[in-house]
Amino acid sequence: MSDAAAMLRDALPLRFDSFDAAARPTGLVIVDIVNGFATVGAGALAPPAPDQQVARMVRETDALARAFIAAGRPVLAFLDSHVPGKPEPPYPPHCEIGSGEEQLVPELAWLEAEATATLVRKDCINGFVGAMDVNTGRNAVADWVNGFGLESVLVVGICTDICVMDFVLTLLSARNHGLMPSLAEVAVFEPGCATYDLPRALAVSLGLPETAAHPKAVTHHAGLYFMASRGARLVDAVA
Numbered sequence: 001m002s003d004a005a006a007m008l009r010d011a012l013p014l015r016f017d018s019f020d021a022a023a024r025p026t027g028l029v030i031v032d033i034v035n036g037f038a039t040v041g042a043g044a045l046a047p048p049a050p051d052q053q054v055a056r057m058v059r060e061t062d063a064l065a066r067a068f069i070a071a072g073r074p075v076l077a078f079l080d081s082h083v084p085g086k087p088e089p090p091y092p093p094h095c096e097i098g099s100g101e102e103q104l105v106p107e108l109a110w111l112e113a114e115a116t117a118t119l120v121r122k123d124c125i126n127g128f129v130g131a132m133d134v135n136t137g138r139n140a141v142a143d144w145v146n147g148f149g150l151e152s153v154l155v156v157g158i159c160t161d162i163c164v165m166d167f168v169l170t171l172l173s174a175r176n177h178g179l180m181p182s183l184a185e186v187a188v189f190e191p192g193c194a195t196y197d198l199p200r201a202l203a204v205s206l207g208l209p210e211t212a213a214h215p216k217a218v219t220h221h222a223g224l225y226f227m228a229s230r231g232a233r234l235v236d237a238v239a
């Protein structure tokens with residue numbers, strides 16, 4: 001672990017507890033565990049080499065999703081999906097429809113056949129915004145929470161400090177705004193989250209501005225901190 005990450009852990013401590021999915025109506029949200037973000041070499045934003053944190057995320061999410069489905073609990077998976085040629089600044093082209101990058105990783109592809117799994121394609125970072133129908137204003141996440149009367153939502157996925165964080169922060173605001181009256185709790189399962197690693201020296205060596213620096217240990221921690229500071233519950237075990 002880097003000195004910066006150690007300093008962050010000291011300055012911004014995190015508290016984790018365990019989560020009981022049977023305690024009340026609970027749904028699982030899986031954020032963007034698609035090939036383009038989580039399969040080695042699958043695209044511009046995929047891990048360039050095997051990554052232990054990404055592998056752990058996939059393994060933990062598969063186990064969690066199987067437990068939820070077996071118990072009859074709803075699962076919603078976001079799939080980052082873009083119309084080819086339509087950019088999503090500031091990112092390079094990724095997860096274009098038809099490329100395969102926009103599909104669930106092979107370990108989670110079984111979810112496509114599950115009746116209690118809802119797949120939501122989105123073309124922006126924030127899954128809550130991406131779940132909004134631009135014509136009707138209906139929101140697929142709010143409809144899912146309200147339809148199942150969920151009191152708790154557990155979130156996993158990639159990247160901790162980008163798509164996971166934006167979704168969780170917005171879900172908390174949407175809850176507080178009264179869009180999902182049953183929803184009491186938003187929890188984040190840390191072993192089911194991952195982010196990418198682009199240390200400052202590597203960013204510069206690739207010709208990127210130094211502000212593109214994204215050291216994994218620091219950004220993963222920061223993402224967890226901001227979600228917790230806005231009211232999300234951090235968990236490291238699920239019963």
Ligand SMILES: [Zn+2]
Nearest residue numbers: 080088123124
């Ligand atoms: Zn995208």
